[in-house]
Structure formats: C-alpha cells, structure tokens
Amino acid sequence: RVPSAVRFPTQANHTATHLLHEALREELGEHVKQAGSAVRPDKLRFDFTHGEGLTAEQRSRVEARVNEKIFANLPVHTFETTQAEARTLGATMLFGEKYGDLVRVVDVEGFSTELCGGTHVRTTAEIGAFAILSEGSVGGGARRVEAVTSGEAYAVLHARAADADALRVELEE
Numbered sequence: 001r002v003p004s005a006v007r008f009p010t011q012a013n014h015t016a017t018h019l020l021h022e023a024l025r026e027e028l029g030e031h032v033k034q035a036g037s038a039v040r041p042d043k044l045r046f047d048f049t050h051g052e053g054l055t056a057e058q059r060s061r062v063e064a065r066v067n068e069k070i071f072a073n074l075p076v077h078t079f080e081t082t083q084a085e086a087r088t089l090g091a092t093m094l095f096g097e098k099y100g101d102l103v104r105v106v107d108v109e110g111f112s113t114e115l116c117g118g119t120h121v122r123t124t125a126e127i128g129a130f131a132i133l134s135e136g137s138v139g140g141g142a143r144r145v146e147a148v149t150s151g152e153a154y155a156v157l158h159a160r161a162a163d164a165d166a167l168r169v170e171l172e173e
Contacts, residue, residue, distance in 0.1 A: 005041075006041045007119065008121075008126075008150075009041040009042070009149070009150055009151075009152070010039055010040065010041050010119060011119045011120055011121045011126070012121055012126060012127045012128065012149040012150045013039045013040065013041070013043065013044040013148075013149050014039045014044070014116075014118045014119060014120055015076055015106075015108070015120045015121045015124065015126075015127060016044055016066065016070075016127050016130055016147065016149045017037050017039060017044050017046050018106060018108055018112045018114055018116070018120075019065075019066045019069050019070070019108065019111070019112060019124065019127075019130070020044075020046050020062070020066055020130075020145060020147065021034055021046065021048070021092070021112065021114070022108075022111055022112040023062045023065040023066050023069075024048055024050075024062055024145075026065065027054075027058055027061055027062050027065070028050055028054075028058070031049065031050070032048050032049060032050055033048060033049045033094075034046070034047070034048055034092075034094055035047040035048055035049050035142050039118065042148070042152060043133065043146060043147065043148045043152065044146070044147050044148070044149070045144060045145070045146050046144070046145045046146075046147070047138055047142055047143070047144045048142070048143055048144075048145070049141055049142060049143075050141070050142075050143045051141050053135065053136065053137065053143065054135050054143070059132060059135055062132070063130065063131065063132050066130045067129060067130050069108065069111055069124055070124045070125060070127045070128070070129065070130055071124075071125065072124060072125075073123050073124060073125035074108050074109045074110060074111060074123060074124045075108075075109045075122070075123055076106065076107070076108050076109070076120050076121055076122055076123060076124065077105075077106075077107045077109065078104060078105065078106050078107075078116075078120060079104070079105055079107075080102055080103065080104050080105070081102070081103065081105055082101055082102060082103070083099050083100070083101055083102070083103050086103050086105050086115060089105065089107075089113055090113055091103075091105050091107075091113045091114055091115055092112075092113065092114040092115070093114075093115050094115070099115065103115050104116060104117050106118075106120055108124060127149045127150065128149055128150040128151070128153060128154070129149065129150070129153040129154060129157065130147060130148075130149050130153055131147060131148050131149075131152075131153040131156045131157055132145055132146070132147045133146045133147055133148060133156065134146045
C-alpha cells in the first residue's frame with residue numbers, strides 16, 4: 001500500500017508527463033518522441049527526441065499549454081483494449097517497446113492518448129499547476145525537461161514571483 005502523500009503527487013507528475021509530451025509535439029513537431037522518463041513524488045523528468053534546445057518562447061508556450069490543459073479539468077480515462085484498437089484510436093506507443101495483444105490506454109480527453117501502465121489522476125485539474133525547472137541536452141538528438149506539479153509547482157512559482165519582486169525593488173532604487 002502506497003501512502004497518499006506519495007501516490008497523489010506521483011499521479012499528478014505522471015499525468016503531467018503525458019500532457020508535456022503532447023505539448024512538445026504540438027510546439028516542436030510530430031518527430032518528438034518520448035526517450036525516457038522518471039516520475040517521482042517531488043518532480044518529473046521527461047526525455048524526448050529533438051535536435052536543439054527550446055527557445056525561451058517555446059519553453060514558455062509549452063508550459064502554458066500544459067497549464068491550459070490542467071485548468072480545463074479534462075477527464076483522464078484509463079482502459080484496456082487490444083493493441084489494434086489502440087492504434088485505431090491513435091494512441092502513442094513507444095518505439096522499441098514490446099506490447100501484448102491487450103494494452104492499457106491513458107486518454108486525456110481530447111488531447112492525449114498513450115499506452116501506459118502507470119498511476120494517474122482522474123482529471124487534469126487534480127494536477128494543480130505545472131512549472132518547468134530546466135531543459136537541456138542528454139546526448140545527441142535527445143533533450144530532457146525537468147518539471148514539478150501541485151504544491152511543488154506552487155512553491156517554484158511563488159519563489160519566482162518573489163525573485164521578480166526583489167529585482168523590481170532593486171531596479172526602482
């Protein structure tokens with residue numbers, strides 16, 4: 001049995017990786033594919049294929065798109081189906097993974113459909129908020145985003161606002 005203090009933030013971070021994956025594909029192109037991930041209670045890490053770093057504008061648009069989908073309170077459905085039906089539904093499948101005839105699909109209504117066996121929130125609003133901590137290279141043609149959700153995201157965003165306020169005061173002096 002996993003304590004809710006661990007399970008819930010892990011669920012929020014896991015569903016956020018699905019939103020992030022689709023937001024990156026929208027922003028950068030269909031060539032973007034997941035190349036690894038780590039989902040923990042305190043943060044998420046998402047590796048993806050792309051040949052260059054995100055610009056500040058791209059990073060901002062990706063972060064905003066993920067938050068837009070969070071605030072839309074979209075239902076998150078998980079269900080089992082055949083691999084053939086999942087393909088028909090347009091589910092994203094990881095290249096190189098071996099799937100059986102029966103697969104588990106996680107569908108963020110109207111936005112993202114992926115094969116996934118992990119734990120997820122019931123609606124995107126449960127994620128709370130999303131903030132990108134960093135984006136960088138992890139090797140040739142692969143990038144990594146580290147991000148936080150829920151209370152961790154609130155803390156990061158609050159700290160950023162405090163830093164901006166402190167800079168504003170310094171500049172006004």
